[in-house]
């Protein structure tokens with residue numbers, strides 16, 4: 323027996339954590355007393371709206387909520403989600419079977435491949451993309467097939483470029499629209515095409531809609547608006563960005579009953595539900611979505627305009643995002659994403675995220691998050707104006 327601990331093969335297979343180096347440099351800059359502006363984090367900087375906090379405070383007093391929550395989520399929350407879905411998307415999922423509250427959407431996205439992927443199967447993942455998609459496919463024993471998101475296709479994958487033998491082995495496709503990190507969006511026609519392919523080749527679609535309510539133009543569609551989509555697709559929603567609730571850990575999955583039951587079966591073997599007081603606060607949030615979320619959108623829109631207008635004035639080629647709170651910017655000539663972000667940190671004390679951290683196809687871009695206030699964004703633009711790229 324070897325005395326030293328050796329990590330599992332599945333952990334050793336994961337790519338190195340590319341944000342570690344930038345995090346080290348950021349901490350060094352702060353320790354050196356520099357006035358660092360952090361445009362790196364995808365976490366709302368403003369607090370959870372008071373009406374939601376008050377709701378939690380009331381419900382936390384109820385002793386019946388202090389025990390294990392029901393695996394399938396509280397009936398009140400499932401009904402609230404159904405009503406929200408109907409109001410927002412015109413789709414009516416059945417609260418008994420087609421809706422599952424989750425501990426944030428990350429947890430559910432990470433567990434879902436265990437319900438649909440076997441060793442040797444293929445899971446298609448967008449690149450650049452949230453790292454969870456790739457690691458969860460691998461944790462399930464699957465092989466991740468990378469779909470580059472094409473700037474010329476509005477950051478959608480070229481579905482015609484997927485080889486026939488990959489379609490044959492595919493059991494799962496992750497999608498994420500509105501998209502982090504590219505801010506790209508999908509229309510209903512794209513989702514229709516995906517649903518057709520899923521039926522034809524027999525795979526399941528996991529559409530991550532974490533930014534579905536963070537939009538500045540036309541409301542983005544749900545894949546479940548495609549007739550019959552629930553047979554082949556599950557959509558993952560989150561209260562994190564919609565209601566400034568990242569720390570609360572609450573989201574939900576919507577889809578056909580067999581798919582939702584499969585996810586619930588995995589989760590029943592991994593967790594014991596969401597604190598019921600948090601579920602009741604989520605009811606408050608969803609029931610008042612139409613009044614709570616618009617000011618959150620307005621705030622990001624103002625910040626977006628400050629940053630995008632400012633950078634454009636400096637001659638930067640910056641697309642204006644229509645959704646999400648990210649600005650995805652092509653690197654200046656002669657720079658890749660790592661050297662761009664290093665220069666911004668070293669010479670301007672700005673933390674940004676290199677596109678390479680989201681996958682190879684992200685390398686020509688870097689990401690700025692609109693999670694600091696407008697005066698700080700103006701200050702960031704001012705600092706960039708003094709750099710020579």
Ligand SMILES: *Cc1c(COP(=O)(O)O)cnc(C)c1O
Nearest residue numbers: 426427428452502532560562573
């Ligand atoms: C923030 C984010 C989520 C949401 O995570 P939660 O676990 O719900 O807080 C999911 N997907 C992407 C791409 C995100 O950026």
